[in-house]
Amino acid sequence: MTNKPIAAAAVSLLALGLALGVTPAAAARMDATIGMQLEPPNLDPTGGAAAAIDEVVYANVFEGLTRFGADGSILPALAKSWEISDDGLTYTFMLNEGVKFHDGTDFDAEDVKFSLDRARADDSTNAQKALFADIASVDVVDPATVKVTLSKPNGSFLFNMAWGDAVIVAPESAADNAAKPVGTGPFKLNEWVKGDRVELGRYDGYWGTPVKLDKVTFKFISDPTAAFAAMMADDIDAYPTFPAPENLVQFESDPRFEVIIGSSEGETILAMNNKQAPLDNVKVRQAVAHAIDRQAIIDGAMFGYGTPIGTHFAPHNPAYVDLTAQSAYDPEKSKALLAEAGVSDLTLSLKLPPPSYARRGGEIIAAQLRDVGIETEITNVEWAQWLDDVFKAKNFDLTIVSHTEPMDIGIYGRDDYYFQYGDADFKAIMADLDKATDPAKRTELMQAAQKKIADDYVNGYLFQLARTGVSNAKLKGIWPNSPTQANDMTGVYWED
Amino acid sequence: MTAYLLRRFLSLSLSLVAASLVIFLVMEVVPGDPASFMMGINADPQAVAALRTQLGLDEPLPLRYLGWVAGLLQGDFGVSYTYRVPVSELIAERVMISLPLTLYALALSTLIAFPAGILAASRRNSAADLSVMGATQLGVAIPNFWFAMILVLVFAINLRWFSAGGFPGWDAGFWPAIKALTLPAIALALPQASILARVMRSSLIDTLNEDFMRTARAKGLSRGQALRRHALRNALIPVLTIIGLQFSFLLAGGIIIENVFYLPGLGRLAFQAITQRDLIVVRSVVILLVFAVIVVTFLVDLAYALADPRLRRRRT
Numbered sequence: 001m002t003n004k005p006i007a008a009a010a011v012s013l014l015a016l017g018l019a020l021g022v023t024p025a026a027a028a029r030m031d032a033t034i035g036m037q038l039e040p041p042n043l044d045p046t047g048g049a050a051a052a053i054d055e056v057v058y059a060n061v062f063e064g065l066t067r068f069g070a071d072g073s074i075l076p077a078l079a080k081s082w083e084i085s086d087d088g089l090t091y092t093f094m095l096n097e098g099v100k101f102h103d104g105t106d107f108d109a110e111d112v113k114f115s116l117d118r119a120r121a122d123d124s125t126n127a128q129k130a131l132f133a134d135i136a137s138v139d140v141v142d143p144a145t146v147k148v149t150l151s152k153p154n155g156s157f158l159f160n161m162a163w164g165d166a167v168i169v170a171p172e173s174a175a176d177n178a179a180k181p182v183g184t185g186p187f188k189l190n191e192w193v194k195g196d197r198v199e200l201g202r203y204d205g206y207w208g209t210p211v212k213l214d215k216v217t218f219k220f221i222s223d224p225t226a227a228f229a230a231m232m233a234d235d236i237d238a239y240p241t242f243p244a245p246e247n248l249v250q251f252e253s254d255p256r257f258e259v260i261i262g263s264s265e266g267e268t269i270l271a272m273n274n275k276q277a278p279l280d281n282v283k284v285r286q287a288v289a290h291a292i293d294r295q296a297i298i299d300g301a302m303f304g305y306g307t308p309i310g311t312h313f314a315p316h317n318p319a320y321v322d323l324t325a326q327s328a329y330d331p332e333k334s335k336a337l338l339a340e341a342g343v344s345d346l347t348l349s350l351k352l353p354p355p356s357y358a359r360r361g362g363e364i365i366a367a368q369l370r371d372v373g374i375e376t377e378i379t380n381v382e383w384a385q386w387l388d389d390v391f392k393a394k395n396f397d398l399t400i401v402s403h404t405e406p407m408d409i410g411i412y413g414r415d416d417y418y419f420q421y422g423d424a425d426f427k428a429i430m431a432d433l434d435k436a437t438d439p440a441k442r443t444e445l446m447q448a449a450q451k452k453i454a455d456d457y458v459n460g461y462l463f464q465l466a467r468t469g470v471s472n473a474k475l476k477g478i479w480p481n482s483p484t485q486a487n488d489m490t491g492v493y494w495e496d
Numbered sequence: 497m498t499a500y501l502l503r504r505f506l507s508l509s510l511s512l513v514a515a516s517l518v519i520f521l522v523m524e525v526v527p528g529d530p531a532s533f534m535m536g537i538n539a540d541p542q543a544v545a546a547l548r549t550q551l552g553l554d555e556p557l558p559l560r561y562l563g564w565v566a567g568l569l570q571g572d573f574g575v576s577y578t579y580r581v582p583v584s585e586l587i588a589e590r591v592m593i594s595l596p597l598t599l600y601a602l603a604l605s606t607l608i609a610f611p612a613g614i615l616a617a618s619r620r621n622s623a624a625d626l627s628v629m630g631a632t633q634l635g636v637a638i639p640n641f642w643f644a645m646i647l648v649l650v651f652a653i654n655l656r657w658f659s660a661g662g663f664p665g666w667d668a669g670f671w672p673a674i675k676a677l678t679l680p681a682i683a684l685a686l687p688q689a690s691i692l693a694r695v696m697r698s699s700l701i702d703t704l705n706e707d708f709m710r711t712a713r714a715k716g717l718s719r720g721q722a723l724r725r726h727a728l729r730n731a732l733i734p735v736l737t738i739i740g741l742q743f744s745f746l747l748a749g750g751i752i753i754e755n756v757f758y759l760p761g762l763g764r765l766a767f768q769a770i771t772q773r774d775l776i777v778v779r780s781v782v783i784l785l786v787f788a789v790i791v792v793t794f795l796v797d798l799a800y801a802l803a804d805p806r807l808r809r810r811r812t
Binding site for chain 2: 039041042048049050122123124125126127128129130178179193194195196197219220221222223225226229230232233235382383384385387388389391392401403405408411416418
């Protein structure tokens with residue numbers, strides 16, 4: 001007797017499996033499921049630094065005055081155009097009209113004023129508050145025009161306004177955006193099953209070009225093996241930042257999939273504690289830099305994906321200078337420099353956060369340093385521990401981190417930043433850059449800044465992190481590069 | 497009986513209080529600050545400080561402990577630092593996966609282990625016994641996550657009978673939800689079933705050697721009748737203990753399987769919360785698991801009393 005219900009259940013399971021396995025071959029699919037490694041802690045891009053927040057909501061749910069294009073250019077978004085005064089202090093934004101938030105409320109200049117004032121307020125919890133530091137006032141001219149006055153010229157102001165941290169939110173809903181995001185984007189939140197997925201649905205009241213998908217599901221699969229299985233079983237359609245580069249070969253050999261290799265904004269560096277003896281000596285830092293064989297790290301830790309860098313700047317940026325030769329792999333020179341500095345029997349601590357670029361790269365670097373006579377003590381740390389011990393307490397000699405914010409060379413001018421550079425000449429270059437609005441002048445200054453930190457051997461510059469992803473071969477329009485941490489789904493569609 | 501239960505109840509409550517203190521203190525000692533984790537490495541120090549104040553992390557330690565316990569007693573677990581939603585809501589969602597998964601796995605494990613153990617014990621040293629012993633030896637030795645990956649490879653990637661993981665939610669209907677839990681439950685159940693079958697077998701063999709079994713046979717009961725009426729019940733105590741332990745283990749220890757099948761269960765919630773230093777969630781999940789273990793221990797104590805009338809009469 002007891003066998004019957006079990007048998008019945010087994011049969012119905014089987015039938016269900018068959019039913020699910022057969023997909024109707026009718027019209028083009030209107031939904032896509034995207035895999036992501038980390039779940040966003042909340043969905044408010046103005047209240048947290050987690051990359052996963054922007055990876056779900058940027059351009060999909062929330063929009064700013066300006067936005068990043070796929071190639072990293074700055075495009076109009078909620079502001080259809082703008083005028084900049086001759087002294088570079090006043091930005092007048094002409095806003096798109098007829099824009100509505102997902103809750104049906106109208107978007108106008110008041111919302112812009114509210115959002116910018118909120119981000120720069122004293123009690124603001126915006127993780128990138130520095131983006132708004134130069135704003136002196138925000139004035140509503142009329143519902144479709146807003147005037148932003150800066151306290152000093154800032155050549156990167158339009159760039160700053162394109163960040164996910166600078167999106168426009170509504171006063172009615174801003175406080176609840178963490179769990180119930182309300183933006184002006186082409187997708188609205190359908191459901192967030194915590195720990196599993198976020199479902200976005202097309203917003204019919206969208207003001208701009210309509211999107212091609214009805215539904216986008218972001219599914220959170222942290223384990224690389226599970227992510228591989230999910231792709232293989234067609235449970236997910238794309239995984240734009242695939243966590244295990246070693247599996248990409250298998251995807252490449254399968255015609256169902258397309259492997260997407262692009263660049264990211266992640267400068268991966270061997271950071272050095274510039275105030276800790278003997279690393280306060282530029283010769284010792286130079287010796288460390290020459291001891292590193294970048295290609296060996298890219299091949300050994302990243303399976304060949306990554307571009308060598310010689311300074312803290314993205315190689316795909318037009319203003320990039322290739323300075324890799326200045327710190328080329330040269331163990332003999334490294335030994336000579338150490339002897340010159342009078343350093344022998346050197347043991348340095350090397351603290352490694354969880355990502356594989358750090359854990360795998362760290363072991364290779366340790367071996368390379370040993371070849372020139374520098375011993376390392378490797379400690380594996382969690383991110384929270386890294387933030388406490390390395391970032392805040394500066395209790396380290398060496399560490400490996402990828403700095404994923406776009407255009408973040410400015411961190412070298414911060415006095416209390418973890419690698420403790422804060423050089424006065426560098427700060428002067430940054431101050432000039434802030435004031436410059438002429439593109440040629442800006443390029444010149446950005447190049448000067450890149451050279452300055454390379455000359456001072458502030459950190460060991462390893463490689464630009466590649467963005468390695470995989471998608472169903474029929475799913476088109478996924479950004480290959482990530483000019484900002486985003487999965488812009490607005491142009492994604494199914495072929496056929 | 498009542499005194500016995502009262503005493504058990506009291507000692508278990510005391511364990512709960514001690515556990516809450518230990519959990520709280522351990523969480524405080526762990527390095528890492530939830531606010532700086534959330535704000536990242538590019539953040540303005542002033543904004544981090546503002547967030548700390550907003551999250552109530554500036555209050556003194558004893559005050560936060562008392563606040564937490566007082567909240568717990570009223571069923572208020574607080575608000576998650578990172579998700580910004582009530583912790584009770586988060587936990588409730590996750591329990592709806594972890595608890596059914598645990599029960600499913602436990603049911604499978606018991607359904608496999610009982611017949612296998614009884615068969616092996618009653619036909620000792622037969623071919624059936626040897627194959628059960630061999631199979632369970634293998635079952636104990638195989639790590640469940642490896643077995644889980646093999647299941648995914650065979651049933652999800654090659655045969656396409658199941659998804660490779662994930663959970664559609666109970667809203668999607670009973671069968672789809674059960675289907676999503678089937679592979680994980682099998683992966684969890686098999687090693688447990690192997691252990692349970694071995695315990696069942698040895699416990700039953702011990703009982704079968706008792707004098708009262710010979711008496712039962714002597715008064716004319718067949719082997720099967722004697723086994724069912726007298727041996728099984730007496731052999732049940734160690735088996736119940738193992739089932740109780742397995743329940744706690746499965747509820748808290750499903751984390752690896754939850755990762756392989758990317759199921760949003762309690763284990764993954766705890767794991768995620770630890771890496772993000774969402775201490776308030778970690779504390780609440782751990783105290784809940786402690787509570788579950790204590791309740792199960794208490795229920796197993798009760799079950800002993802049901803299985804063995806002598807325990808009911810004893811005035812210890």
